[in-house]
Amino acid sequence: MLEKLDPQKASLAIIVVATATIAGAWVFQFAGYDPCHLCLQQRWPYYFAIPFSLLLSVSAGKSLKGTRGGLYLLAVVMLGSAIFGAYHAGVEWKWWPGPDTCSGDISGGLPDLTKVVVACNEAAIRIIGISLAGWNAIISAVLAVVALAGAHHQGSSSVSQ
Secondary structure, X not given: OHHHOOHHHHHHHHHHHHHHHHHHHHHHHHOOOOOOHHHHHHOHHHHHHHHHHHHHHHHOOOOHHHHHHHHHHHHHHHHHHHHHHHHHHHHHOOOOXXXXXXXXXXXXXXXXXXXXXXXXXXXXXXXXOEEHHHHHHHHHHHHHXXXXXXXXXXXXXXXXX
């Protein structure tokens, strides 16, 4: 199935899945599941991937080489997102410590009472036993594979490959 993903279809798939993922994060936030500092940072790759994938999709017919290069870049970004999501999920499972700024500990001084403290080492919600950070790791890894599949596509083209 992935071999049928040409660069334009891969870009479109990334737009759709990345947009649905970030929209889902916003829905959970609106529903009262406040994101922690790490959760907010995990959104950054999506904020990059969505408009960049749109740009790649539009330019796919003009520059196959450029589109492939862009898909390789997206694969690296989403792989980094997957690793970061796995790191955060590991913090939630207490497999390793998270950053001091995410523990909710105020031993370093007075707390900022204008901000909601959301601990990064506690999963706000688990769906099928997987936290949102874990789902981010999975979705990001899938998007990295989709980007690589689109970049590696060997379909016929009038542009030299």
